[in-house]
Amino acid sequence: MDQLWSPWRFAYVTTADGAPRPGVPARLNAWPGDLHCVFCNLIASVNYAIEHGMSADDAEEAGGLVKRGKHCFICMNAYPYTSGHVMVMPYAHLDRIAKLEADVAHELMDLAQMTERALEQLYRPHGFNFGLNLGQAAGAGVAGHLHMHAMPRWVGDTNFMTTVAETRVLPEDLGTSWKRLRETFAAIEK
Template sequence: MRDDAPDSGFGTERAADFAGVPDAFERLWTPHRMVYIDDEDRSGERSGCPFCRAPGLDDATGLVVARGVHAYVLLNLYPYNSGHLLVCPYRHVATYDEASDEEVAEMASLTQTAMRVLRDTSRCDGFNIGMNQGAVAGAGIAGHLHQHIVPRWAQDANFFPIVARTKAVPRLLGEVRDELAAAWPAAL
């Protein structure tokens, strides 16, 4: 949106409307993510960490796709794309350098398997894989290490998220979880 354009009413605000030097960036507010921020206390520990809670639930309720010894895979409750997975250690550690060698190795192995399963089940064309370390780096849940695996398809980006505040996710989470869990190879 240009500085002289009217507010679209879709949660964006013009930088020129605020004190300071305008930076020409739009701001897209995502208040639904405050549930993660509000639950974190000042020490960085989480009283209701969803990544600590999920493994204690049955797999369907916790959206758990696969379980390892040191880490597990679950669907993202707020996916960027259908099949958006997270790989988490069971242990509540905040950053990659705090994870044990065993946790790191298993997270890597689970990530590789997740890529194969997603490619086989969804026919995706590629992946975004990454970790945001700390709240300042964009981690929605900064207190518990997690790696994102986002399947991507040619032409999967569109105007819905920007213009209509809508993300097109064509399949239900439970349906995707069931399909991925069924396709996950048995433990060796």
Template sequence: MSDDDRYAGTGDPDGLDRLWTPHRLGYVTGEEQPEGGYEKPSGCPFCQAPGNGTLVVARGELVFAVLNLYPYNPGHLMVCPYRHVADYTDLTDDETAEVAAFTRTAMRVIRSVSSPHGFNLGMNQGAVAGAGIAAHLHQHVVPRWGGDANFMSVVSRTKVLPQLLDDTRKLIVEAWPA
């Protein structure tokens, strides 16, 4: 089949590859949202995390770091204020400074225990921007390695994670400065 036949009736090809992720449609349409919705889920997991402590890796005065229960990669953690606040602009100056300091420390610690090639850092503000728990601000720290994204999540709805959360937590906790 020639390129002309392949794109007949669809306009000119744009040269971009497409990665189709139909498993995300439930999230986009809201069919898989938590009880109470994304903006006000019942039982905020970030408010509950410091009390159950199972995935918490470090605690500060105003913020804490917690492993993501559904990580993109080993070491994917989030820095959260203890205070239930949704918007970055509503953080106090002290909270903002501690979020930044914890993010820097998280990057240093993850580098020391697993040598990632890079990081994705970010906050999704609001459900429309991709925040799964929009009512409680959280800064993602996602370590990245060359070739870490592959076909498995699309083809088989499977994320390949070479390390158990408990093992990841142990490495990070032991390397986090006191």
């Protein structure tokens, strides 16, 4: 019998009834606040760690932050559908595209374009999924904070595990994905 090993899912399974402060990674739990939003908590806990002596690289790795912009950032999806599944979002807690200031909306698209180039270079996929789910009825898991999913896709990447067992098998752990993506984004900017 084959066994699947997916240690990153442990956090999801053990907090299925609701994390006390969603979005605060264990290594960044010194942050004392709670903004009641997984993404706002994530960025606040990373910033707090940096302000209190943790190196930016260590704090951003702990939080899965791949790239920061002036108004938006890119972070790993903690429960990815594919290796390389990231999200692009504004720092501001907004729930609609129409609420974004023009410069924020432009940066969101600029980072989405950069993400496409990075995923193409790193994973050589056959295609991509980029999408926004606005509102709970549209499938947004975090309806209050707009975020764009971005992931590489391959022909045939849906197999019996996904269709029959409702299980995704990912060949790369989140730490490795973060490191490789971070290096790729840095190389693209040069």
